[in-house]
Amino acid sequence: MPIINSIINWLNIKRLSQIELFKKYPFEVQKETLMRNLMLAKDTVWGKKYKFNEIKDINEYQQRLPVVQYEDIKPLIDRLMAGEKDLLWPDVVRWFAKSSGTTADKSKFIPVSRESLEDNHYRGGRDTLVIYTKNYPDTGIFSGKGLTLGGSHQAVPFNNQTLYGDLSAILIEQLPLWADLIRTPRQKIALMNDWEKKLDEITRTTITENVTNIAGVPSWNLVLIKHILAYTGKRNLLEIWPNLELFTHGGVSFGPYREQFEKLIPSKKMHYMETYNASEGFFAIQDDPLTNDMLLLLDSGIFYEFIPITNERETGPCISIGEVKTNVNYAMVISTNAGLWRYKIGDTVMFTSLYPHKIRITGRTKHYINVFGEELIIDNVENALSKACKLSNSVVSEYTVAPVYIETNKKGCHEWIIEFQNPPENIEYFTNVLDHALMSLNSDYEAKRFKNITLGPPLLTIVKSGTFYNWLKDKGKLGGQNKIPRLSNDRRYADELLKK
Numbered sequence: 001m002p003i004i005n006s007i008i009n010w011l012n013i014k015r016l017s018q019i020e021l022f023k024k025y026p027f028e029v030q031k032e033t034l035m036r037n038l039m040l041a042k043d044t045v046w047g048k049k050y051k052f053n054e055i056k057d058i059n060e061y062q063q064r065l066p067v068v069q070y071e072d073i074k075p076l077i078d079r080l081m082a083g084e085k086d087l088l089w090p091d092v093v094r095w096f097a098k099s100s101g102t103t104a105d106k107s108k109f110i111p112v113s114r115e116s117l118e119d120n121h122y123r124g125g126r127d128t129l130v131i132y133t134k135n136y137p138d139t140g141i142f143s144g145k146g147l148t149l150g151g152s153h154q155a156v157p158f159n160n161q162t163l164y165g166d167l168s169a170i171l172i173e174q175l176p177l178w179a180d181l182i183r184t185p186r187q188k189i190a191l192m193n194d195w196e197k198k199l200d201e202i203t204r205t206t207i208t209e210n211v212t213n214i215a216g217v218p219s220w221n222l223v224l225i226k227h228i229l230a231y232t233g234k235r236n237l238l239e240i241w242p243n244l245e246l247f248t249h250g251g252v253s254f255g256p257y258r259e260q261f262e263k264l265i266p267s268k269k270m271h272y273m274e275t276y277n278a279s280e281g282f283f284a285i286q287d288d289p290l291t292n293d294m295l296l297l298l299d300s301g302i303f304y305e306f307i308p309i310t311n312e313r314e315t316g317p318c319i320s321i322g323e324v325k326t327n328v329n330y331a332m333v334i335s336t337n338a339g340l341w342r343y344k345i346g347d348t349v350m351f352t353s354l355y356p357h358k359i360r361i362t363g364r365t366k367h368y369i370n371v372f373g374e375e376l377i378i379d380n381v382e383n384a385l386s387k388a389c390k391l392s393n394s395v396v397s398e399y400t401v402a403p404v405y406i407e408t409n410k411k412g413c414h415e416w417i418i419e420f421q422n423p424p425e426n427i428e429y430f431t432n433v434l435d436h437a438l439m440s441l442n443s444d445y446e447a448k449r450f451k452n453i454t455l456g457p458p459l460l461t462i463v464k465s466g467t468f469y470n471w472l473k474d475k476g477k478l479g480g481q482n483k484i485p486r487l488s489n490d491r492r493y494a495d496e497l498l499k500k
Helices: 002-024 026-040 045-049 058-064 070-081 114-135 167-174 177-181 195-206 218-232 255-264 378-392 427-441 443-452 467-474 492-498
Strands: 095-099 108-112 145-148 153-155 163-165 211-216 246-249 271-278 281-285 294-296 302-310 329-336 343-353 358-364 395-404 413-422 459-462
Touching: 002 026, 002 114, 026 058, 026 302, 026 329, 070 095, 070 108, 095 167, 108 114, 108 167, 114 167, 114 271, 114 281, 153 167, 163 167, 195 218, 211 218, 218 246, 218 255, 255 378, 255 395, 271 294, 302 343, 358 378, 378 395, 378 427, 395 467, 395 492, 413 492, 427 443, 427 459, 467 492
Parallel strands: 095 163, 145 211, 211 246, 246 271, 413 459
Antiparallel strands: 095 108, 153 163, 271 281, 281 294, 294 358, 302 329, 329 343, 343 358, 395 413
16 A cells, blocks of 8 residues: 555645645635636626626626525526526536435526536545545555445436436546446446435445445435444444545534444544535535534635625625635625526535634524524534533434424423434433533523523424434435435424424
8 A cells, every 4th residue: 555655645746735825825716716717607698798708806796796596597597407508607517416405395406517527526526535645644545445325316307418416426427437446336326216225235235345435424324334234234334344444424514423423433543524515516625633624625616705694694795715704604605617606505604714714514594593583503503412412421313403482371492303323311411401502602592591581491302213214205305415404493394203
């Protein structure tokens, strides 16, 4: 391995220099990214409408173009999927990443251009390895294969030249044939539509491979790992893949799953690396194993803007990378090399440092609870749940939180529907720790909980093992990038789960 690692490290030198450049000059690199995208798209329908060829700087760009959401550009997306070209991005866009963000029935179809594949998504994957090998120069991951648990794809019915599916499936589909030499399972299995048959085939074909690294959404990889262990009768994953050393994860918070992974992969040499890789783009990578924040990638074809959020409301104009501050919650707006222009992605982030610009994901603009004025966001919930699990020696498999509405002679509260891997011995203690942790993290929640005047203590409802899995199965949403909605302002998800 020393020879291979030496070659890899030598090849990485150029990219590491480029990363250092955008760390030092973030504004300049971002301006260059925007102007390049505008130049490439100036002759598109969108480019002509807003006169991209006349735009000279970021301020003019922000004044000329509106901030949009998916619904605003859906008619153009529909036309793109029907085969029209030069609408938002030059030429025909053949691939669309199907994304809903949660298990909601409504889907979005995000355009994926050739430029975004090469200069953003694939580059993000390569950057992950560049940063990992920089941190661990003696790594052995190149001695074996990487296992990526992808989704599926299918042809759009009205145009067999246009395909849509999970982003992971698109990336696997477009990989060159030689990629099968360094990854597993083979493409045919990775793109199977039937999730449960896919689990069987992946298990059967990969247990004899030398898997050194895995990648994907923590929840679905955990399902795969348990399936593999049940099939083989082994106690942990190292008995099957002794050289496993890296799990690259994203899509959902890793916090609720970390303890389960550490038990199933009991090795001090095992590393966990978070990435922020959405259908719309590959945005950030955890570059320091000692911290949980991620380095924002500023030279990968995406121009970023940020809207400050106060009390879950957007309070101000979009600002660019040169104006952001730490410890402020921002809604993220992106302009991409796939034709999304000033597009509000729906995620909220907070900068933990500047120069370099590092972020952590704090939630979704549409996924929070504010039924009683408590302004509870995902970041609060994940941190409180982690503390409750740690102090009660328990492990949560899945959960969701919904309001219990105020009724006559009955206070409102939050119902936590939880599926435990290891339940706490004392549920009352777990609930009390959870409640006090939320109060320490969120002053609005604390105020509403004061003397139980507005909001009662959390209501814990424990469901049997497999409840969340079966709920997703009934919806046809197993695998891929499907996610459990953690927070909701209504009881639609909660009531469906409680019927299982």
